[in-house]
Amino acid sequence: MNWFNPSGFVGNNPNWRTKVIIERPSAEMCLACRGAKLLCGKSKCPILAKVEGFSRHAEMLYSSDVISGSSPPGVFVGRFGYPKVFIGPMVPAIHGDTEFLDTPEMWKGKTIEEIVDYRYSLVRGCFKADIHDAVNGSSLIDILQEISMSNKPTDSELVLGTKPVQRITFSENSQPFGPSAPLKQFKPSGNISVDSRMEKAYYDRDLKASDAVFDLYRDGVLFSKIEKAFSVGVFGEKKRRKLVPTRWSITAVDSNLSLRLIDEIKDYNEIDGFRVFHYENLDNAYIAILTPEKWKYEWIEAWHSGTAWNKFGTKPEMIGDYEGYYGRKTYAKPGGCYYTTRFAVSEYLARERKQSGAIMLREIHPGYILPVGVWNVRESIRSLLMTRYKAFDTLDEALNYACTFFSIPKSNWIANSELLRQAKEQMKITQFFVR
Numbered sequence: 001m002n003w004f005n006p007s008g009f010v011g012n013n014p015n016w017r018t019k020v021i022i023e024r025p026s027a028e029m030c031l032a033c034r035g036a037k038l039l040c041g042k043s044k045c046p047i048l049a050k051v052e053g054f055s056r057h058a059e060m061l062y063s064s065d066v067i068s069g070s071s072p073p074g075v076f077v078g079r080f081g082y083p084k085v086f087i088g089p090m091v092p093a094i095h096g097d098t099e100f101l102d103t104p105e106m107w108k109g110k111t112i113e114e115i116v117d118y119r120y121s122l123v124r125g126c127f128k129a130d131i132h133d134a135v136n137g138s139s140l141i142d143i144l145q146e147i148s149m150s151n152k153p154t155d156s157e158l159v160l161g162t163k164p165v166q167r168i169t170f171s172e173n174s175q176p177f178g179p180s181a182p183l184k185q186f187k188p189s190g191n192i193s194v195d196s197r198m199e200k201a202y203y204d205r206d207l208k209a210s211d212a213v214f215d216l217y218r219d220g221v222l223f224s225k226i227e228k229a230f231s232v233g234v235f236g237e238k239k240r241r242k243l244v245p246t247r248w249s250i251t252a253v254d255s256n257l258s259l260r261l262i263d264e265i266k267d268y269n270e271i272d273g274f275r276v277f278h279y280e281n282l283d284n285a286y287i288a289i290l291t292p293e294k295w296k297y298e299w300i301e302a303w304h305s306g307t308a309w310n311k312f313g314t315k316p317e318m319i320g321d322y323e324g325y326y327g328r329k330t331y332a333k334p335g336g337c338y339y340t341t342r343f344a345v346s347e348y349l350a351r352e353r354k355q356s357g358a359i360m361l362r363e364i365h366p367g368y369i370l371p372v373g374v375w376n377v378r379e380s381i382r383s384l385l386m387t388r389y390k391a392f393d394t395l396d397e398a399l400n401y402a403c404t405f406f407s408i409p410k411s412n413w414i415a416n417s418e419l420l421r422q423a424k425e426q427m428k429i430t431q432f433f434v435r
């Protein structure tokens with residue numbers, strides 16, 4: 001029988017928080033508003049959205065220190081304290097087909113409230129481990145690695161050291177997460193149905209992690225499943241395997257896959273003309289401008305006043321970064337969204353067997369009341385590039401059309417775009433030839 005009992009780590013840890021924790025950016029505003037006046041400018045109070053998510057599950061999740069349900073499967077690796085990190089399974093208090101609770105690819109068309117519901121329904125049992133335990137082995141790591149490779153939900157029981165912590169993060173900057181508690185025992189029941197493709201990569205101790213990730217992606221394994229297995233050290237050469245915090249593992253997989261796909265598309269012909277795609281989701285407007293040239297890429301996002309990353313500003317704030325044909329060596333300023341969009345764009349071009357430049361733009365409006373995770377950008381860009389594009393002969397025509405979907409004027413986008421500035425200021429050698 002698979003089970004785990006970490007001796008010496010039980011629920012009497014005095015450092016474990018057992019009360020509702022509230023982080024608030026402005027007590028005066030929230031006290032005056034109380035979710036009724038919407039002084040923050042949002043269409044719905046983000047705090048109430050989180051509290052409602054808790055309340056829908058409170059009776060099931062907070063009344064007991066034993067949670068019995070079907071893990072989607074879900075695993076989590078924290079980043080605080082690295083290289084000593086908290087790790088553990090995620091289990092809801094329901095049995096059955098729970099895959100949708102931790103599979104972002106299935107969340108297209110869902111509201112923010114529904115997504116919050118999914119996140120809050122999963123209880124995290126946490127235990128501290130060293131990142132090198134992925135190699136050294138332990139009962140917990142072995143079980144979590146097996147769970148991460150499962151191709152269907154696994155009936156499980158979490159025995160916790162305390163009742164789950166009702167942690168409400170009173171800040172829009174954090175993604176919604178469910179309650180957590182120290183892990184006392186973890187008991188998957190029955191056999192875990194391991195995906196044979198994952199299992200093959202796990203037992204190949206000479207296969208590099210980057211190769212395993214790309215092979216599984218090409219074999220049709222969902223991004224979210226690859227990322228989970230990567231985070232608990234399933235892949236890589238035997239002595240180099242390690243636990244990777246979930247937040248870092250998402251960007252690592254996005255970056256790895258996009259770099260492999262970019263190398264591939266550089267062998268393809270350039271697209272003919274300019275292509276403009278438009279898509280809207282969760283009060284975000286997305287635009288892709290693909291240009292007929294060799295690979296280059298830029299991502300710019302603009303946050304309106306009152307949004308999560310521009311709470312009290314009086315004008316939109318923009319941030320972006322770019323890379324040329326030979327890529328970049330420093331971490332992009334927008335963070336994970338830069339890499340997840342690069343992956344989605346390179347995926348599209350590889351599918352089309354074409355090469356192009358890509359100027360990717362995102363405008364975030366106050367209706368986006370909570371940041372729900374980088375997966376939202378990845379799946380939105382994938383959907384964007386599945387829409388019918390509009391073709392243009394010049395970049396100026398393409399940009400004029402793109403800006404009809406934005407409230408921020410064209411001049412602002414140009415002022416914050418390195419690739420648009422280059423296109424306007426630099427002449428190409430082909431322009432010197434007489435046609």
